[in-house]
Amino acid sequence: MNYIFLIFFIFFLEIADCHSTICSIDTSIYKNNIKKFLSKHSIDEPYDRMIQFESCNLEIVYINQSTGRVFKLDSLASNAFFKMKEAAMLDSVEFNIISAYRSFNHQVKIIERKLKSGKSMESILKENTLPGYSQHHTGNAIDLSQKSVNYLSESFDKTNEFKWLVNNADKYGFYLTYPKNNQKGIMYEPWHWVYIHNVD
């Protein structure tokens, strides 16, 4: 009897884990790594930001043939992105992926590289989110530009691609995280779209 219960319990854990985007086993280590980074750089824990956990269910969405760079998203976001991309192509709209999933360690490297180049932490944090707090860790955020444009620019909001996203992205579960004059007080980012899974 207990044996059957145990099998059931393990089965339940497997299912729960499949649908979770949080690597629950690593949660405390992850939080500790954030604390270590903050104390190393004498930064207070941000009271107004939520910790963003890394996806453990990543899928490749794009490989840049010239740079070899691999772009990944969480599996649900990846499915939704492919559906959105297909629909966009039917309207002759194509995107370039500038950034997708980024690990905690990748975010640390970006910031430490900028510090080494002589930038102050204050100016870095105007452009980059603290490791542990970036939506890119979750694998649900994607930065998009026009097809042949390889950088992020506010002028993306003047393009047909952006207009298409404004009119259609929500049908696929993608939303702008930082619209103009957002309440979070974060710089306007017309390129940064996040997938929000609708549970019902």
Ligand SMILES: [Zn+2]
């Ligand atoms: Zn972004």
